[in-house]
Amino acid sequence: MSEKIIYVVGTGPGREEGMTIEARKILSECDVLTGYNVYLDLLPEELKKKELISTPMRQEEKRCRMAFEEAAKGKKVAILSSGDAGIYGMASLMLEIGKEFPDIDVCVIPGVTAASSGAALLGAPVNHDFCTISLSDLLTPWETIEKRLRAAANGDFAMVLYNPSSHRRKDYLRKACEILLETLSPETACGYVRNIGREGLESGVMTLGELKDFEADMFTTVFIGNSCTRIERNRLITPRGYKI
Ligand code: SAH
Numbered sequence: 001m002s003e004k005i006i007y008v009v010g011t012g013p014g015r016e017e018g019m020t021i022e023a024r025k026i027l028s029e030c031d032v033l034t035g036y037n038v039y040l041d042l043l044p045e046e047l048k049k050k051e052l053i054s055t056p057m058r059q060e061e062k063r064c065r066m067a068f069e070e071a072a073k074g075k076k077v078a079i080l081s082s083g084d085a086g087i088y089g090m091a092s093l094m095l096e097i098g099k100e101f102p103d104i105d106v107c108v109i110p111g112v113t114a115a116s117s118g119a120a121l122l123g124a125p126v127n128h129d130f131c132t133i134s135l136s137d138l139l140t141p142w143e144t145i146e147k148r149l150r151a152a153a154n155g156d157f158a159m160v161l162y163n164p165s166s167h168r169r170k171d172y173l174r175k176a177c178e179i180l181l182e183t184l185s186p187e188t189a190c191g192y193v194r195n196i197g198r199e200g201l202e203s204g205v206m207t208l209g210e211l212k213d214f215e216a217d218m219f220t221t222v223f224i225g226n227s228c229t230r231i232e233r234n235r236l237i238t239p240r241g242y243k244i
Contacts, residue, residue, distance in 0.1 A: 004104040006071045007078040008094045010085040010111020014197025016044050018117060023109050027078055034067045035080030042198070043080075051075075064094055068101045084113040088134055088162055114221040115160040118193035121203050123235030125191060125223040126158045130238075135172045136163035149176055153183035158238050159224040164216040173222065177212035180224065184208055189225040191236050192216060205231050 007026050012018030019027075027033060027047055033040065037054035053070070055063040064079065071077040081089035091108045098106045119126050131152050135145060152159050164173040180188075186209030193203040194217065206214065208224065216222060229238040 004071050004074065005076065005107060006067055006094065006098075006104055007076075007107050007109055008085045008089075008091045009078045009080055009109045010087075010089060010113070011039060011042075011080050011082055012112040012197065013083060013114060013117040014042055014195070018112055018197045020109070020111060023111055026109055027080075029076065030078040031075040032067075032070045032077045033080060034063055034070070034077065036063075036082075039080050039082050060090065060093055061097070064090065064097045067094075068097065068104060071104045072101065081111070083117075084111045085109070087113045087115070087132065114162065114193075114196060117196045118160070118203075118221040118223065121193050121196065121201075122191040122205065122223055123232075123237055125189075125225055125229060125236035125238055126160060127238045127240055128158060128226060128228075129155075130158035130160060130226075131155075132160045132162060134162040135169070135176055136166070137169070137172075145176075146179055149179045150183070153180050156226050158226045158229060161222040161224065163218065164220055164222045166218045170215075173214065173216045174212055177208060180208060181212070184224075185227075188227070189229040189231045189236055191223045192220050193223075194220040196221070205234055205236055 009023050009026055011023060032051045032053060034053040036057055040052050040054045053066055067077050067079045079090055079094060085091040085108055094106050115132055133148050137145060186207060188208035190208050190211045191205040195201045225236060225238055229236055
């Protein structure tokens with residue numbers, strides 16, 4: 001019997017150029033590609049000729065089970081997750097559900113996460129110790145998010161905020177900034193990137209005081225510097241500490 005396998009593939013921020021060669025190769029070798037319909041739409045035409053199974057957002061569990069059912073038939077299946085599949089992505093859910101399908105191997109393929117692709121566009125905002133925090137309270141209690149924001153501020157970490165806003169949570173970035181401003185200076189250097197690798201790419205730098213009133217959307221990633229981060233020629237620099 002041939003080995004049954006599902007790949008959980010991080011597809012990078014958007015365009016094919018942002019995919020790793022390994023991810024691209026695995027997608028071309030698979031029979032079935034499953035994912036959120038927005039991400040399937042972004043795929044190169046050649047891959048769209050494969051069997052595609054799309055599900056809307058918030059139906060992640062259903063999508064995972066469908067992927068396992070296809071793999072159980074002996075097809076080579078990939079489940080697509082934007083950025084890196086193991087950073088606010090599908091990797092953990094696939095491994096959890098995978099316990100119900102012991103004869104199917106789950107293989108995670110890394111991708112370029114928004115913290116990396118966004119940082120590159122802004123310069124070098126996370127070139128020292130940093131943490132990522134998601135502001136989505138769909139699966140995490142808001143109290144936990146607040147606790148982590150305070151801990152990151154107290155630790156003088158540079159931060160990357162994922163999921164800074166959605167239709168339902170328009171004021172979350174403001175609430176997060178207010179918490180950070182309990183500890184951090186309003187002059188703290190910050191930035192944002194929107195639609196990395198997609199149509200509508202936009203980025204900018206600002207202070208934490210200004211970020212409080214910034215309107216992010218669900219395709220925005222927000223960067224907050226540490227106490228040494230500075231803005232130079234419209235770029236964010238978090239120094240490693242070299243004496244130059
Ligand atoms: N697994 C993804 C993150 C998914 S959570 C990754 O590793 O990048 C969704 C959040 O990721 C968005 O709200 C946004 O903050 C960020 N994000 C994902 N793709 C993005 C893109 N193309 N441009 C800007 N931010 C993005």
